[in-house]
Structures are given as C-alpha cells and as structure tokens.
Amino acid sequence: MSASGSWGHDALGKTEAALIEARRENLAALRAAGLDPFLQTRYPVDATAAELAARYAFLENGAAAEAEGWNLAGRLLSKRTMGKTIFADLEDRTGRLQLYVRRDRVGDDGFAAWQHCERGDVVGVRGTMFRSKMGELTLQVREFAVLAKALAPLPDKWSGLQDVEKRYRQRYVDLIVNPEVRDTMILRSRLIAEMRRFIDGHGFHEVETPTLLHVAGGAAARPFVTHVNALDQLMQLRIATELNLKRLIVGGMERVYEIGRIFRNEGIDTTHNPEFTMLELYAAYWNVDDMRAFNEDLIARLVDVATGGKTVLEYDGTAISFARPFRTVGYLEAIATHSAGRFTRERLLDPVGASGVLEALELPSSPTHGHALDKIFERVVEPHLVDPTFVIDYPVVISPLAKRKADDSELTDRYELFCANMEISNAFTELNDPDDQRARFEAQMRERASGDEEIPEPDWDYVRALEYGMPPTAGIGIGVDRLIMLLTGSRSIRDVLLFPLQRQHG
RNA sequence: GCGCCUUUAGCUCAGUCGGUAGAGCAGCGGACUUUUAAUCCGUUGGUCCCGGGUUCGAGUCCCGGAGGGCGCACCA
Numbered sequence: 215m216s217a218s219g220s221w222g223h224d225a226l227g228k229t230e231a232a233l234i235e236a237r238r239e240n241l242a243a244l245r246a247a248g249l250d251p252f253l254q255t256r257y258p259v260d261a262t263a264a265e266l267a268a269r270y271a272f273l274e275n276g277a278a279a280e281a282e283g284w285n286l287a288g289r290l291l292s293k294r295t296m297g298k299t300i301f302a303d304l305e306d307r308t309g310r311l312q313l314y315v316r317r318d319r320v321g322d323d324g325f326a327a328w329q330h331c332e333r334g335d336v337v338g339v340r341g342t343m344f345r346s347k348m349g350e351l352t353l354q355v356r357e358f359a360v361l362a363k364a365l366a367p368l369p370d371k372w373s374g375l376q377d378v379e380k381r382y383r384q385r386y387v388d389l390i391v392n393p394e395v396r397d398t399m400i401l402r403s404r405l406i407a408e409m410r411r412f413i414d415g416h417g418f419h420e421v422e423t424p425t426l427l428h429v430a431g432g433a434a435a436r437p438f439v440t441h442v443n444a445l446d447q448l449m450q451l452r453i454a455t456e457l458n459l460k461r462l463i464v465g466g467m468e469r470v471y472e473i474g475r476i477f478r479n480e481g482i483d484t485t486h487n488p489e490f491t492m493l494e495l496y497a498a499y500w501n502v503d504d505m506r507a508f509n510e511d512l513i514a515r516l517v518d519v520a521t522g523g524k525t526v527l528e529y530d531g532t533a534i535s536f537a538r539p540f541r542t543v544g545y546l547e548a549i550a551t552h553s554a555g556r557f558t559r560e561r562l563l564d565p566v567g568a569s570g571v572l573e574a575l576e577l578p579s580s581p582t583h584g585h586a587l588d589k590i591f592e593r594v595v596e597p598h599l600v601d602p603t604f605v606i607d608y609p610v611v612i613s614p615l616a617k618r619k620a621d622d623s624e625l626t627d628r629y630e631l632f633c634a635n636m637e638i639s640n641a642f643t644e645l646n647d648p649d650d651q652r653a654r655f656e657a658q659m660r661e662r663a664s665g666d667e668e669i670p671e672p673d674w675d676y677v678r679a680l681e682y683g684m685p686p687t688a689g690i691g692i693g694v695d696r697l698i699m700l701l702t703g704s705r706s707i708r709d710v711l712l713f714p715l716q717r718q719h720g
Numbered sequence: 721g722c723g724c725c726u727u728u729a730g731c732u733c734a735g736u737c738g739g740u741a742g743a744g745c746a747g748c749g750g751a752c753u754u755u756u757a758a759u760c761c762g763u764u765g766g767u768c769c770c771g772g773g774u775u776c777g778a779g780u781c782c783c784g785g786a787g788g789g790c791g792c793a794c795c796a
Contacts, residue, residue, distance in 0.1 A: 229765045230730045233747055276754085296759090297752040316753065333746080346754050370731040370745050372757050377731085379788045391731090434796055480795050578793090588796055612796060630796085640796075668795080706789095717787070 233367040240330035241363045247327055251360040257287045257338035264308035270343045270351055278344035278354075286311065286353060287338040287361060289390065290331060292371055300328055304339065304353075312352040313339060320355060327360075333371065334364030334390075382714050395709075398702045401520065402710055405701055406473065406694065408519050409493065412512055418469040418495060423458035425451055425475065431673040432456030432615070434666075435478040438488075451477035455494045456615065456689065457676045460644060463496050464684045471495035473694065484706040485636065488715055491694040500688035502627040502643045506604055509631060509639055509690060510540055513602065513697075520701040529634045529703055532600060540602040540631070548595045548605060557594065562587060563609060563624055581666045584612040599632035608642075614654045616642035638697055641690035648680035 226234070244251060261284040273279060288306035300315040317325040331337060340357040369375040374391045381388040381395075389396050410420065428447070430437040432454030442449050455472045462470045476492045497505070514525075517536045521527055525536045543551075546559045556574070561567035565583040572579060572586050575593055580586035587609060595605070608628040610618055616626035628642030645651050655672035662669040698710045708714035 227729070227766070229747085232765065233730055236747060292756080294755055294758050295752085296755060299753045299755080301755045301758080303756075312756070314754075318753080344754090346756085348754070348756075350754085350756065352754080367730045367746065372745065373732040375731070376733095377727090377788085379727090380731095382788090436795090478795075481793085483795090484790080486795065584796075591796095608796090614796095637796085 230367070234365055237332065237363065237365045237367070240332060241365070243330045244327060244360055244363070247323065247330075249327055249360055251335070251363045254338075254359055254361045257359065257361055258285050259287045259338070260285045262286070262308040263288070263304070263306050263311040266311060266343060266353070267309065267351055270345070273343065273345040273351065275345050275349050276347050278342065280342045280344075283340055283342050283356065284353065285338065285340045288336070289364075290333055290335050290337055291391075292333055293331070295329075298325070300325075301352075302331075304337065312346070312350050313341075313355055314344075314346075314352045315355045315358075320358070324358070328358075331360060332364070334366070334368045335360055336362035336364070379716075382708060382716055385712055398704060398709065399712060401702050402698045405516055405519060405698060408516060409512070409694075410473070412515055413471055413495060416469070416508070418471050418497070419467060421459070421462060421467070421470050421472055422474065423452075423455050423462075423472060425477075427452050429671050429673050430454075431670040431676070433478075434668040434670065436480055436668060437670075438477050438479045453478050453670070454691070455492065456691070457673050459494055459496050460684060460687070460689065461676070461679045463498050463644075463687050464679045464682055468498040468685075469496070482715060484708075485696060485699075487695070487707050487711055490707070490711075493692040493694050494689065495692075496644070496687055496689040498685040498687045501686065502606075502629060502641060502688050505641045505688040505690050506542075506606075506629055509641060509692075510538060513540075513631070513638070514538055516697070516701055527701070527703075529700055530705055532634070534634055534700075535601050540604055542604040542606055542629075544607045545591070545605050545609065545625075546607070548598075549591060552594045552598055557590065562590070563611075581664065582661045582669075584609075584661075585666065587612050596632065596635055599635055602631060602633045602638075604629045604631055613642060614658060615645055615651075617645045617647075618650075634700055636696050636700065637693065638700070639690055639692045641688065644684065644687040644689050646680055646684040646686060648677050651680055652677050 241251070263286070266284060270279060286304060286306065288304045290302050291305050291310065292303045294301040298317040302313040302315070304311050304313050315325065315328050320328070338359045338361050339353060339355045341353045341355040344352055344354055346352050369387065369391050375381055375388050381392070414420070426440070426442065426449045428449060430450035430453045433456070435453040437450035437453050439448055439450055441447070453476060455474055455476070459470055459472060471494060473491060473493045475489050477489050479488060480486065482488060514536060517525065517527055527534045527536060546562060549557050549562060557571050561571055568583055568586040568590065569579060571590050575590065577589050577593060580589055606629040607619065607625045608616070608630070610616070610624055610626050613626040613628050616628040619625045619627055626642055630637055631639035645654070655677065658669050659672060662671070695707050695710055698704070699707060702710060704710050
C-alpha cells in the first residue's frame, strides 16, 4: 500500500481519498501520543452491552453505580462531541451501549486522544455505569484503548448501506452498519445449531462425506467439474450426499446425517445459489411415515425457536400457520383437485397422457415423462401450498431412489414438504432392492441418452453396496437455506448467505 | 438465454423541456460538561458506470457494452 492511502486496487475519488487521509492523520496523532492502535494485542473484556443492560436495568434516570467497573470492547458507531464531554455509541456482538467521556475524568491527554477516535474505530473502554437524565444506560469512561483504526469511512449512520451489490460484495460493511443483517445471520446459526441438537438427541451421528466425486449422483443436476492434479483425473463436485450416506447405512451406522455444502451448476436467482447447504439424514428401520413425524417435530421445533414460542410465522406478508398436524395430500390427488378433476391418474401416469396435459397447460414439451410431471405439479399445485403441507405418494417415474408402495407399484413411499410455495423437504423409504435399483438406473441411462443432461450417470458401486444388504431405511433431504429464508422472513436466498456468489468485477 | 428496471460526492438520494452539478449525512474549521439522526455558525468534496453518436451544447436523447436487482426460462 502506498503512503498516499491508495487501496492498491480501485482508484479512489478525491472525496474518499480526503476522508481516508483525515483518518490517517488521526492514526498518526494516536501514534504520536504513544497509543498506536495496531500495537494492541488483546483487551480483557469482562462485560457485554447486553449483560450490562440486564444488570443495570434497575438504575433510575440520573442514578449512577460507581462501585463496579467494567471492561467493554467494540466498534464506535457514532460520536457526539459537546465541548468538554463526548457521547458515543459502542456496539459489540450483543448490542449497543452509550459511552460518556468527560475531560475531567480521563484527563487532558486522554480527552485529546478521544478527539482522534471516530466512527468505525474499535475501542476498549473501562468505566462505571449510570443512567442519563433522558434514561439512556451509559458507561462513563475512566480508561480506554484504541484497538484498531478504521481508515475507510463507514456508510451513512442513518441510511446504512442500501446498495445491494455493495452489500453482497463487501458484506463486512453491511454487517457493521445494518444490524438486521447480523441478526439474520446469527439466527441462521442458532437455528442450525438447534437442528443439530434436535437430531443428535435422536441418536444420529453427524458425518462428513466427500465433496469431490468421480460420479456426482443422488439428484438430477449439472455438476461442477474440476481436475485433480495428483490423479490427473476429472472429478465432479457433489450434487447430493445421498448415495454416500446410504453406503454408511449399509455399513451399519444406522442413523447418520450430514449438513453440508452442495454444488449445482445451474441458474442463480432468489431461491438458487450455485453452492448451498443441504441436510440429509437416514435412519435404518424407519419408513417414510416415521420420517414424516420426525420432520414435523423438527420443523415445529425450529419455528418455535425462530418465533420465540409461536406457531404462526409471517413470510412475505402472509401469515403461515405451523399448527400441528401439518396438512397431508396425495400427489395425484392434489393435481386432480387443483385441475377440477381434469388431470387424472390415468393421464398423468401415461407418458403420452402427461404430454397432453402439458399441452393443455400451454407448457413447453418435456424431454422425459418425469420432467413433464414435475412441470405439471409446479404449475398446478405449488402455488396453492402456503401452509406447511406434506405431499405424499409420488409416482415412481420421478422417484428413482424410492421404494415402491406395497399396494401400488406405480407410486412410492415418498413425500415432499412444501411451505410458502417452496419445497422444504424431500423424503422417502429408500429403495433397497439392488435389482430394482439397477433397473431404474438403466432406465435413467436411456433418458440421459435421449437428451436430459441433468440425469446423472449411474453410480454402479451404489448398486453393489445394496447387494450387500441395506436395511429398510427412510431418508430425508432438507434445503437448509430455503428453510432459513422461511424462518427468518428473507425473500432472497442471498439474504441468508453470508457471501452469495457474485460475478467477478472486470 | 430473454424482458423490465437500475448505476450521479465516502453513504442515502434529487436533478424539470437538452443550457454552469444539488441536498442531507459523513469529513474539515469554530462554539458547547447529560447528548442520542445532538444542536448552532462556517466550509471542502464530482471519471454523472464505460465507449461511441446526435447537437452550438448531453447527467438528461440515440446506439453498443459492463455491473446489479426483479421477472421469465432453467433448476426433482
């Protein structure tokens, strides 16, 4: 970095350069006073803004509690100088606390040093608590240290950072000035922790399976391709964790789950990011109905945490009720209901009939029967699925890894949970008959050959694993980001991802 | 990939009919010992996203490009 304050990349405008230069002068002044911020290594924090707010809730306006002193550290978010006193707002990970600095308390040198502290700086303060005449809990500063100097100017203190492009590209700035962003990300973290706690409580083991695979299977999606130098081989980034987790079921681990990053080389929009987080969980000796009950328990628990004990969640202006039990409807029955009985089982389960339904809906033709069914369901039923709804009994043609229903071989023991028009979970009793699995992979190979590029190459070792015997098992996949969107009221997946994918600047 | 919208000071935003580039905040100088979007006085600051074109004259109109947002398409 040059002495002029250049960033080393984008050329700075004169205004910004002047702002940075002014901050560098303050840094130089602190150094001259022997208070170099960048020489500090630690600060003995013994309190947080939230703890102090709770502890001193009893203080009445104008009252002080001078017997106890506290060390607090955080970022200065505003500073109001009034002659020989300064008011400032300090923010730490728990919230904000007002600071009060008097020249007659910190001394002439200390007060002079405060002149060189500004919005954005990270400081550590020691002092005692009082409540101002206006009722604001405040720490009166006795001692302080500047722990880091902010050379770059922060966005407007009132408007924050609105420019969405800059918010995503410089998320650190967004997090500093837009408290709701940090609230959302922290809630995400808490919800995922709760998810783990809940699942662990049911005797599951969390595992990690490879991201780099020779054949990315377990879903229909275009994979990312990369090269492994050591092997001089092309590999794919996983598009699901399904097949490896079921190998662990074969191996006798019985209850396993993974919360992991999945990569799909497809579109980017408000509900899709090329890398996203998926929870997949498998339980030996459960069937799809056991899984449905587990799923409902899990979602209800997370809604409880997210709402602080309510069963109704506001999402995009709509109140969504998570009152139990969740609604259940058959896949074919739902399509029939929402088409006034026109699209019958007979039409839908016949490839030619399904094509006719696509035409009736003025949808483009589909490469495969399964693809057509997906399009039909998406158009006819999904817009109606606002409150949480289990859609059950999916046709076998769109469920290549699910077990057929005992009493209806064209349907599977599978459900998807929808909420706010989004698919939240996909679960089924796992197909464990290796011969049936091999036949379905062979059918997929024919569909792939006929032009559906999203259908993966079969993973034949997975069939071999089934030949060693997989117990009856139920599995579930949950799109964690979309679930978090729902639970945090976020309308875009980018608002629940810390660093959503953005195009490289030119 | 297609359509619509958007890009002006560090930030948030105005900018009329094509006629010298504006405000608030931040910054800088000054006053102020319970303020809190502190207040008051003064003040600096512009690659109007980029490149062409039309015009006496373009932030403004036209063409092309880039970034971003939304919708569609895609996405079990």
